[in-house]
Amino acid sequence: MIKGRAWKLGDDITTDHIIPGRLKYKVRTLEEMKKYVFHDVIPEFSERVRKGDVIIAGKNFGYGSSREHAARLLKLVGVGAVVAKSFARIFYRNSINVGLPAVEADIEAEDKDNVEIDLENGIVRNMTREIEVNFPPYPDLIMAIIREGGIESYYKRWGKFPWE
Amino acid sequence: MGMTLTEKILSKKVGREVHPGEYIAMDVDLVYAHDGTAPLAIDVLKELGIDRVRNPSRIKFIIDHAAPAPHVEAAALHIQMREFASSNGIEIFDVGNGISHQVLPEKGLVKPGMVILGADSHTVTLGAFGSFATGVGSTDAAIAMAKGKTWLRIPESIAIKVDGRLRDCVMAKDVILEIIGYMKSDGANYIAMEFLGSTVEGMSIDSRMVLSNMSVEMGAKVGLVPADKKTLDWLKRRTSKPLKELRPDENADYQIVHEFKAEDIKPNLSLPSNVDRVKPVEDLEGAKVNEVFIGSCSGGRLEDFMQALRILRGNKVSQGVRCIAAPASREVYMKMLERGLAKDLAEAGCVIGPPTCGPCIGAHMGVLGPNEIALSTSTRNFVGRMGDPTSKVYLASPLTAAATAVRGQITDPGRFLL
Numbered sequence: 184m185i186k187g188r189a190w191k192l193g194d195d196i197t198t199d200h201i202i203p204g205r206l207k208y209k210v211r212t213l214e215e216m217k218k219y220v221f222h223d224v225i226p227e228f229s230e231r232v233r234k235g236d237v238i239i240a241g242k243n244f245g246y247g248s249s250r251e252h253a254a255r256l257l258k259l260v261g262v263g264a265v266v267a268k269s270f271a272r273i274f275y276r277n278s279i280n281v282g283l284p285a286v287e288a289d290i291e292a293e294d295k296d297n298v299e300i301d302l303e304n305g306i307v308r309n310m311t312r313e314i315e316v317n318f319p320p321y322p323d324l325i326m327a328i329i330r331e332g333g334i335e336s337y338y339k340r341w342g343k344f345p346w347e
Numbered sequence: 348m349g350m351t352l353t354e355k356i357l358s359k360k361v362g363r364e365v366h367p368g369e370y371i372a373m374d375v376d377l378v379y380a381h382d383g384t385a386p387l388a389i390d391v392l393k394e395l396g397i398d399r400v401r402n403p404s405r406i407k408f409i410i411d412h413a414a415p416a417p418h419v420e421a422a423a424l425h426i427q428m429r430e431f432a433s434s435n436g437i438e439i440f441d442v443g444n445g446i447s448h449q450v451l452p453e454k455g456l457v458k459p460g461m462v463i464l465g466a467d468s469h470t471v472t473l474g475a476f477g478s479f480a481t482g483v484g485s486t487d488a489a490i491a492m493a494k495g496k497t498w499l500r501i502p503e504s505i506a507i508k509v510d511g512r513l514r515d516c517v518m519a520k521d522v523i524l525e526i527i528g529y530m531k532s533d534g535a536n537y538i539a540m541e542f543l544g545s546t547v548e549g550m551s552i553d554s555r556m557v558l559s560n561m562s563v564e565m566g567a568k569v570g571l572v573p574a575d576k577k578t579l580d581w582l583k584r585r586t587s588k589p590l591k592e593l594r595p596d597e598n599a600d601y602q603i604v605h606e607f608k609a610e611d612i613k614p615n616l617s618l619p620s621n622v623d624r625v626k627p628v629e630d631l632e633g634a635k636v637n638e639v640f641i642g643s644c645s646g647g648r649l650e651d652f653m654q655a656l657r658i659l660r661g662n663k664v665s666q667g668v669r670c671i672a673a674p675a676s677r678e679v680y681m682k683m684l685e686r687g688l689a690k691d692l693a694e695a696g697c698v699i700g701p702p703t704c705g706p707c708i709g710a711h712m713g714v715l716g717p718n719e720i721a722l723s724t725s726t727r728n729f730v731g732r733m734g735d736p737t738s739k740v741y742l743a744s745p746l747t748a749a750a751t752a753v754r755g756q757i758t759d760p761g762r763f764l765l
């Protein structure tokens with residue numbers, strides 16, 4: 184079960200919002216990039232976010248560049264999951280690969296609402312507002328990757344990729 | 348029912364007829380990554396304990412994003428790429444070769460029917476050659492390097508049909524902005540887009556690449572153009588490998604067909620800060636700009652500079668505006684030099700940069716300062732894309748860029764040409 188506070192965002196949040204391209208080239212490691220997460224839109228996000236917090240966004244989250252750093256950094260700063268009305272294709276794939284649950288669901292929330300996600304049963308709850316929304320749980324192949332915390336851990340544990 | 352181009356390519360690859368919605372694992376013909384994504388892919392391989400790639404001849408590295416290195420951090424990433432490439436026998440196109448999506452087809456490495464993964468969202472550009480080329484993240488690229496395979500869900504296909512003759516002041520960039528304005532930024536999410544119709548058939552390869560290039564701005568998995576005689580002629584000058592034309596079946600089963608009339612399309616602009624905010628240039632005329640950029644994998648090909656020079660030749664870039672022109676590749680650069688285009692651009696007052704992504708991604712060579720406004724022929728205008736978060740970017744064709752550079756304010760190219 185993923186539990187955390189909500190961070191409310193709008194439609195078309197791009198990978199440039201998550202980690203601006205021009206800043207990404209200024210540093211070498213993901214660790215150093217952490218401070219730039221949402222640099223142009225949410226000041227000091229990486230310091231204010233708490234482990235397990237959930238991003239609740241509108242349509243087309245992760246639009247834009249293929250930079251996987253976006254998904255990795257969200258996970259690294261502590262984001263527990265991203266719930267969005269829809270996701271851009273490459274971000275969705277990247278987030279599964281790095282073990283950051285990306286949940287396609289439309290739930291009402293404001294900043295700091297308490298949110299809970301049950302991935303196995305496909306339920307997202309806004310505890311503060313007492314709302315519950317269902318979503319189709321992941322297909323087995325994707326759930327297997329998420330359970331292991333990403334494709335790297337999956338491979339290290341099983342010695343192969345899920346589709347092999 | 349007949350098959351779409353996408354279904355044809357993937358069915359051939361898998362060795363049986365495949366249908367939208369199926370998940371498949373398949374061989375990948377070419378995988379590439381650049382200095383923005385290759386270093387992370389190298390880290391992933393290391394983390395997985397894989398120290399040899401499967402087939403080095405099918406992997407290419409390109410240093411194009413922050414190239415030449417603007418600072419030591421970028422330089423260090425370049426070193427990491429060179430070392431990995433050399434120890435694994437991977438060909439690397441180093442600083443100065445140009446932007447991956449332009450360099451690979453020019454080197455004869457792309458052919459119709461190939462399955463290509465690039466660790467860059469604009470990998471879809473190669474769909475202009477009838478190849479199934481799609482962008483992935485570093486991890487997917489790393490896995491494809493390690494195993495020679497990837498998995499994917501067979502996408503539904505939609506057709507974009509453009510028919511008729513474009514007006515003289517309208518370019519492929521205006522066409523694709525028209526389509527994006529209609530489809531919106533997620534209008535083709537997870538979907539294969541195929542560009543058909545007489546206008547597309549009549550387009551040069553440079554123009555077709557613009558359509559495919561920006562299909563990802565609607566979320567498309569691929570943006571394909573059928574490979575015809577023109578495609579093969581272009582490729583034959585660059586490879587001796589056997590090539591075949593490739594088209595969708597006449598009765599292909601598209602989820603939907605969107606039709607556009609070429610005559611109706613005007614010079615278009617994408618307004619800050621989302622590509623799908625499209626309006627005709629004439630609506631925004633008079634807005635001041637500080638910088639004009641003609642370049643990138645979307646607007647830095649030979650045709651783009653030739654078109655821009657129809658307006659720039661004999662004119663001067665306006666006082667207070669800097670106009671940066673950067674060819675997409677060395678091949679483009681060489682032709683600009685041979686044909687005197689570089690001289691004409693410089694004479695008009697443009698700054699000519701090396702083949703690089705540079706300004707498009709705000710990495711270097713034309714970074715925008717606070718509150719500055721640019722008009723660019725590149726791909727994206729998101730917040731902070733080309734510099735300071737308060738700066739703004741309009742996207743437009745090279746013709747509109749040239750007209751705007753000369754006037755110092757957003758200007759419809761028709762004013763110079765009609």
Ligand code: SF4
Binds near residue numbers: 446643
């Ligand atoms: S020119 Fe711009 S859009 Fe094209 S590959 Fe480079 S950074 Fe990406």
